Amino acid sequence: MRTNVISDFKTVEGNPTGGESKLPDSTTIKWQEGIVEGQQNGAFIEDVITAAIQRLEFFNNSKFRCRENSVVITKLEEALMWLNYRTANRTAQDVENTYKTHK
Numbered sequence: 001m002r003t004n005v006i007s008d009f010k011t012v013e014g015n016p017t018g019g020e021s022k023l024p025d026s027t028t029i030k031w032q033e034g035i036v037e038g039q040q041n042g043a044f045i046e047d048v049i050t051a052a053i054q055r056l057e058f059f060n061n062s063k064f065r066c067r068e069n070s071v072v073i074t075k076l077e078e079a080l081m082w083l084n085y086r087t088a089n090r091t092a093q094d095v096e097n098t099y100k101t102h103k
Helices: 045-060 067-092
Strands: 005-007 020-022 028-030
Touching: 045 067
Parallel strands: none
Antiparallel strands: 005 020, 020 028
16 A cells, blocks of 8 residues: 655644645645635645546556446545535535534
């Protein structure tokens, strides 16, 4: 299993924000820092999942098509569905783009 190092960044109030995930090959994912409506300064989890789906679809459009790739694509799409569901709930409860929790 591949491991990575995560730099934990928190606001003064202790809310998670920003940070980096360093992969074994020294690739770094810089995460979104802060809540800035309409501005992106780093990756969202949805971005990384979407990139993984696109990469697996690339493999599946080649001689490397396999059931396992297809199952992983389905599970990643499910993960995106749940993240979008969370966003919809946060929006409906008027807490999206805030550090307030949702129900």
